Amino acid sequence: MKKYIYLLAAMCCLAACEKPIEFEIEETEPLVVVNSVMQADSGFTARVTLSRFFLDETKFKVVNDATLALTINGTPAGPATFGNGRYTIACSPQPGDTVHLDVSVPGKAPVSAGTRIPYKPQLSGLKLLSERDVDYYDRELTFSVVLQDRPSESVGYMLSAKLLDTIDFDTIIEPWVDYIYNGREYVPDTIGWDTIMPHQEVRNYTLYLESDDPVLSSGVGLDDIEDIFDFKAPSAKGGGERKFMFLDDAISGQKHEFLLKSSYYYYDYDYDFDEKSPDGGVHNRTLIVNVTALSRDLFLYMKTKEQSYDALEIFTEPVQIHCNVVGGIGILGSMSAAEIKKNIDEKK
């Protein structure tokens, strides 16, 4: 009897367990998706596709029969040509130009978008404030850079940095590293393990930035812009770096000095920065800070799209990807990049 009581009680409790059933939902019509990022002095490239219903398994449709009308400061540019999945228009927009795009796809309502090409960020005063070993392999740099925000435009910024270290050796080479000397690449297998020869090694450190600056407090790690839009931008590139992204609201029209810190891992065990070159290598390090001005829409698009990847967990609020294509989805964005360099070994 006891076991039947247990069984009955358990069944009643378990009857309340979840029961998933397939859910029918009305399919939505695909929308026109336009993606394009413009730069000063560069031609126009856009991809036009159709969105799909989220349960649809078919491939995304690339639209090859769209009509694109681009105007720069009200003057038509074009015509648009289609090839390799993209529309291109020969043009040369300048900073401050206003760009408007109309896209008509047969069977769909026309869509439109606009952007204003941002000016190049004005960078100055890159200073190395200190450097020290934080542990056996990590070295910390503290540096500052000044950004002058333009009062006349409202943009977002992406700030990144890298360190280029060119080392000239005249020592025994290490067989697991590729060497460059006088522009020629040496593969270790082709030379003996104990060969003593002058050689040059180039190390490119992408810096993981840290800062206590409240302007940068909303900084997020983002994909490289060139990965998203399939074109090359002069920004620091590499896995695992942290870029700061921020709107210019916090510094609106002002000059602002950013204090930045970064530790980078160096694999030159016996190198002592305080002595010039005990390992026989002569280091020549260049600190490079890159700031890209992004049209506000592009900034919001990038930020929300990145957030949307992280918002798939149930406890995270859903993210609406920012778009500026009226009547459709996507982004017509624009950007201008600038970088400032400083050789930090000059003083040694």
Place this chain on the structure above:
Amino acid sequence: MKRLLTYLMLVMAGVAAMAQSYTINGTVTDKKTGETLIGATVMDVNSGKGTVTNAYGYYTLTLKKDSVNLRISYVGYRPYERKMMLSANEQLSVQLYPSQQLEEVVITADKVQGVKSSQMSAIEVPVEQLKAVPVLFGESDILKALQLMPGVQSGSEGQAGMYVRGGGPDENLFLLDGVPLYNVNHAGGFFSAFNSDAVKNVTLYKGSFPAHFGGRLSSVLDITTNNGNDQTYHGSASLGLISAKIAVEGPIIKEKTTFSISARRTYADFLLQPFIPLILDQDEYDMSVGYYFYDLNAKVTHKFSDKSRLYASYYLGDDVMYAKVLVGDNPIMSKDDYLKFGFQWGNMVGSLRWNYVINPKLFMNISGSFTRYRNSVLFGTEEHYRINDTTTVLDMQMDYNSNIHDWSGRIDFDYMPNPNHSIKYGAAYTYHEFMPEVLDYALNTGDDAGDEGVDTVGTLRSSTVYAHEMMAFIEDDWSVTESVKINGGLNFTGFSVRDKFYPSVQPRLSGRILLSNDWSIKVGYAYMTQYLHLLSNSSVSLPTDLWVPVTDKILPMTSNQVAGGVFYSWKSLVDFSVEGYYKRMSNLLEYKEGSTFMGSSETWEQKVSMGDGWAYGVELLAQKTVGQYTGWIGYTWSKAERLFNREGQVLNNGQVFPAKYDRRHDLSIVLTYKPNDRFDCSATFVYSTGNTSTLAMQQIVDQEGSTSVEMDEFGNPVIVEEPVDVNYMESRNNYRLPAYHRMDLSANFHKKLKHGQRTWNVSIYNVYNHQNPYLIYQSYDLGLTETKKLMQLSIFPILPSVSYVYRF
């Protein structure tokens, strides 16, 4: 201020003019139990003047020197009548006899609070009727019964959270014997924290709030617990599908001191424990898991004299969830590793109140209370080392907890200078101590040979916010003429936190015009301010939801609500009402897109957006509270929207979006039939428009990587290589789930036994087994090709339940 003084002078003049008036005062109690009756009607039939008893069963009625035909009535009791010549102040405490008869004429009371009251947007349902409503697992639940009233909505299915007139679940003030409770849910919201066996009276205000209430925007639920029988000992014990309850009450000193204790605990953790090894593969897992909740209500009342009473109340309620899993055993090292996880959340409230009748026209209540709300998430490991016959345990655990401690004091006065004025005034102060997300650690070692080992405890992170909340109020229920009655008042509040002080003056006004004895029109306006926010995830309500105070950046929430309605009473048996309302709310909080509640205390201000909202609707109610057939039909048409377009705090691109629980239609029908003392039954039907949900209906291709374009079989270019799909939602809460509906049935079979009465309850939840959506999610069919599909999760199919109650 000048106007207030003028008004007070007018009142004083009224007092002088009533020099030939005398006052009758006293308490109204149940003859059999000695329980005070709240809301009993005291009326002079000759003059038509009347009042109702307050929350302590006390009344005072000032009448002109004349012959008086006094009638005191209460639903379910035989009325008391007395004719007298009023020539002096009279102290008259009355005990009413519960009616054994079911004729409607006997148990109908004169409803001063219905058509004739100046109060609108209030719901009063006899507790016995609320308890009769069939609910989940047969566990009677007052909050869930109130969710069947117009203007009150539940969240997702089974949730006890209340959404009143487009407001959020944190905008409701739950008062248990006058003390606010923070968490009113058990089991994540499937049950409320109120044990219905301990409850004597329930009143819900949805708008037109009297000035003596404050602190929340959308509703006030005023719950009074039983004092205890002052004549004999009584009690009940019940055994249901998921819980056991016991309640005992009686006199400590007859007619002087009483007590009332009720307790409840679920026992699914005990019942299911033997089945866990069967459900889980014992070879792979050694696991103990469980969940239970309990609550305890206790109250002691002492009557010093007819003028003086003392009440001591205590409430304790907790939910506990635990799991301990063997994650690794190493026979060579004789070592077992366990992972531990636990959740605990709940309230503790203690209060002391003292009533004193200063003079027949002036009643005073002084109270002091302490509230503790806590929630805690525990993670830990246990390492067991077996050396010879001794097991040494290394126990490490982290406790991530949030606590709120409130110390409150309050003084209230009820002053009735003449039959035309009933004035309430008073003040209150609360000292808040918020300790959000404290991180404690503990490291204990010991063995089963008696060595207690070493204990290390400490706190890794703690930040306490102290705040002071103060309130003063004055209100007057003023009978301007025979047909016009106005309740006007002011509520002054202030909140001080971190060198910031927020003052607020909140006017309240409601009025009634009596068209006839059965018809009235009412209007009301209330301005409300709320200084506390609940940070909760938009998809799931969790016990870890954080209560946080306003700060220098996060402003107090405010609302302006106007309401108007027509009320009709048919033969004092059936009350009909139609009410319309419009409510505008400011400084509402929502988590920003992409935010998560985890670890939010230090930066929570940056993770939320502030915005505005509004709600409007029409509510229809037909309610019958007496007779063999009782129940109500409630219907609500409503709309609730949000707009978050402040700079840096934009949601939904700055466009208007529907609130999460925006529903156009809500219908509920509750019917109870009680033909005799041996049997009664109830049926409930609910229908509501589906909840909103945010669903990314479109997908776009992310142009990440080097995707290439080729032609498909129709010659159209398509992107090949598997691109990354990006879900795109057009707007927030853009999708509406299917309509929700279900029917529940319940029957009670009573039988008198030698020493008491037993009741078998049989109830069926969701009789026709409708699969109501709890949430929807995307899933995949993994066949030859992967097929995406949308799944609906339904958690409550048809659920029969049985419970047994023995009363003595």
